[in-house]
Amino acid sequence: MNILYWILGGLTMFWIVSNIYRRIKGKNKIINVIQDKCTGCKRCEKHCRHNVFDFKIEGEKVIAFVQNPSNCTACGDCLMACKFNALELVDK
Ligand code: SF4
């Protein structure tokens, strides 16, 4: 049973440290949509907990754009969700 507590404690510590690291690393960054690559699949919107994205029609395509830039914490969750490399973190 003790080993289970050690494993859970280790995982919790790892989660806390990685979140702190991501926040420090992303402090001066913000998300940007590379519009040419965006397919409008909306995976980024589903994975973002801060209501950053919205969508617009460009010609015959629907593409994501950053609607609420001040909400972005640069956590990178949407980057991992996008399968089309259409997102990047850029300097503010
Ligand atoms: S996940 Fe990527 S391709 Fe899909 S809508 Fe968002 S930015 Fe566009």
Ligand code: SF4
């Ligand atoms: S980096 Fe995080 S907060 Fe910013 S748009 Fe992506 S998921 Fe949302």
